[in-house]
Amino acid sequence: MVSACSMAVDFGGIKMRNPVGVASGTFGFGEQFEPFFDVGETLGSVTCKGCSAVPWQGNPAPRLAELPSGLMNAVGLQNPGIRALVSEHGEYLRGLEERGCRVIVQAAGHSVSEYVEAVELYEELMPYASGIELNVSCPNVDAGGAAMGSTPEGAAGVVRAVRDRTSRPLIVKMAPVSPAEVARACEAAGADALSLINTIPGMAIDVRTRRSRVSRPTAGVSGPAIHAIAVRMVWEAAQACALPICGIGGIECADDAAEMVLAGASCVAVGTANLSNPMAAAEVAAGLAEWAASQGAASIDELRGGFIW
Helix, strand or coil, X not given: CCCCCECCEEECCEEECCCEEECCCCCCCCHHHCCCCCHHHHCCEEECCCECCCCECCCCCCCEEEECCEEEECCCCCECCHHHHHHHHHHHHHHHHHCCCEEEEEECCCCHHHHHHHHHHHHHHCCCCCEEEEECCCECHHHCCCECCCCHHHHHHHHXXXXXXXXXXXXXXXXXXXXXXXXXXXXXXXXXXEEECCCEEEXXXXXXXCEECCCCCCEEEECHHHHHHHHHHXXXXXXXXXXXXXXXXXXXXXXXXXXXXXXXXXXXXXXXXXXXXXXHHHHHHHHHHHHHHHCCCCEHHHHCCCCCC
């Protein structure tokens, strides 16, 4: 008989019952998935769709294109704004927290001042959320459209600007560039944890029309196609800093999640798989617990960073 393994983890001060959550933008605000499984009793955390201080319309259609092993999206972080999030979903999200499923809200912005405004609104309107994730992959309008977190200086600048606006754990959702350097910069700036990776820029051309398959020339690629890259970047960030890491990228099954843990992730988030299999996160949570127990570990923490080379 295989002994049970404790799956509880501490993610930068956020204490989760298990290390499996969902990636922002792929799970709505949680309640959309309640018809499929009991979210509050099954997952360790839910990271809400990213929101800004004011609503964003996002990009025009078409915004999604299926790829042979993933998905390309040019949604452009369409969101209703933080006030509407609280008005429409706040009661449900508060209930998730009360049931033991940690709620992580995500702040989006096109400038440092917009991140500050978003964090201040979360502080005012959602004091029950366990942590705030900063999506530093948003285009920086003050720097010609480059991602806010595409450099160590840019990512650290956002963290420093909002650090004294909240006492809650701050998580940085890193752009998929220079993971070691950006991780160290975020750690020095006062981040409590990291999430990586975000989507990787790619292109898909309709050879009949000679136009992009989405409304922009490039868009973010996610899903199994980027999994191996994500595992590598998680490992590089884990080697470079002491911050706990949430591994994201192409996780479809428990083995995918286990790879992230062995690479150094404290927890994982299921993303694109939720769109094709609404039970994906629940299945990963159950399977990861079985894997950890089969390794003879008393705690999932014993397996973190266990990659042998």
